[in-house]
Amino acid sequence: MGRKETKEAIADSRAGRVTRIGSVSELLAELNADDVLAEAAAAGEYPLPPEQREWIDAPAVGRELLLEDLQSAEAIHAYLAQAKDTGDTAHIDHAHKIAAQAKIRYGIK
Incomplete structure (x- = not known):
């Protein structure tokens, strides 16, 4: 497979999955439109349970x-x-x- 074919194969595999987002508000609007966050919350995956949040709740590391x-x-x-x-x-x-x-x-x- 040549370089051109490889690029085309990569582009084809990404088709429909990759979207350019201009801002955070656009990203949130798209996520909400797709109900990704709602589905994750319903599945119990968002927000993370306490045992998986310890890295989030940890104090900031100083110098x-x-x-x-x-x-x-x-x-x-x-x-x-x-x-x-x-x-x-x-x-x-x-x-x-x-x-x-x-x-x-x-x-x-």
């Missing part, structure tokens, strides 16, 4: 803490307290290493 954020004893203490509150030993060990680096860099006792 990596930098040594520059730990320039005082109070900041280091708060960082270590937060790490201990998680109960995750790997996170606590990592926090102690970061705190030690910050103490050395900024001369904190």
Whole structure:
């Protein structure tokens, strides 16, 4: 099969399935017209059940803490307290290493 035939086969397979949408409101209108959301809700697929929503309900992930954020004893203490509150030993060990680096860099006792 040549390049032209391949393109034609792909175009034929997409015929009737691919629609160009100009805006979100047009997309919502089309979805509502097709009753896609209503069918999904009736089937119990939308909205997702709680056990499948955990990634949606999870707190936003912040940026990596930098040594520059730990320039005082109070900041280091708060960082270590937060790490201990998680109960995750790997996170606590990592926090102690970061705190030690910050103490050395900024001369904190």
